[in-house]
Amino acid sequence: MYNPFKQVSDERYKIITARYAKFQESMSDDNLEPVKVFDPLSQKHVDELHLIREVSKELQKKKEEDINKAALVNLHEVVGQVSPSIDE
Numbered sequence: 001m002y003n004p005f006k007q008v009s010d011e012r013y014k015i016i017t018a019r020y021a022k023f024q025e026s027m028s029d030d031n032l033e034p035v036k037v038f039d040p041l042s043q044k045h046v047d048e049l050h051l052i053r054e055v056s057k058e059l060q061k062k063k064e065e066d067i068n069k070a071a072l073v074n075l076h077e078v079v080g081q082v083s084p085s086i087d088e
Contacts, residue, residue, distance in 0.1 A: 008016070016037060023035040041049070 019035060019037045023037050026032040026035050
């Protein structure tokens with residue numbers, strides 16, 4: 001039966017928790033090789049992550065440009081409203 005709250009099989013859960021237990025045991029020993037709890041990502045997933053990062057960078061740049069444009073427009077509006085009163 002499908003359980004939407006269960007994200008991994010029981011077998012997979014046991015493997016991950018066993019690796020995590022080994023990870024916790026080896027944490028305090030600097031001489032041991034680090035224990036990897038999860039399997040490495042496939043190349044497809046790594047490529048997708050790189051794409052997501054590139055898109056996020058572009059979106060962040062556009063957001064910053066839009067914020068700067070809005071600030072300039074606001075500044076011009078404020079200066080335009082203030083200038084006549086200063087001259088008077």
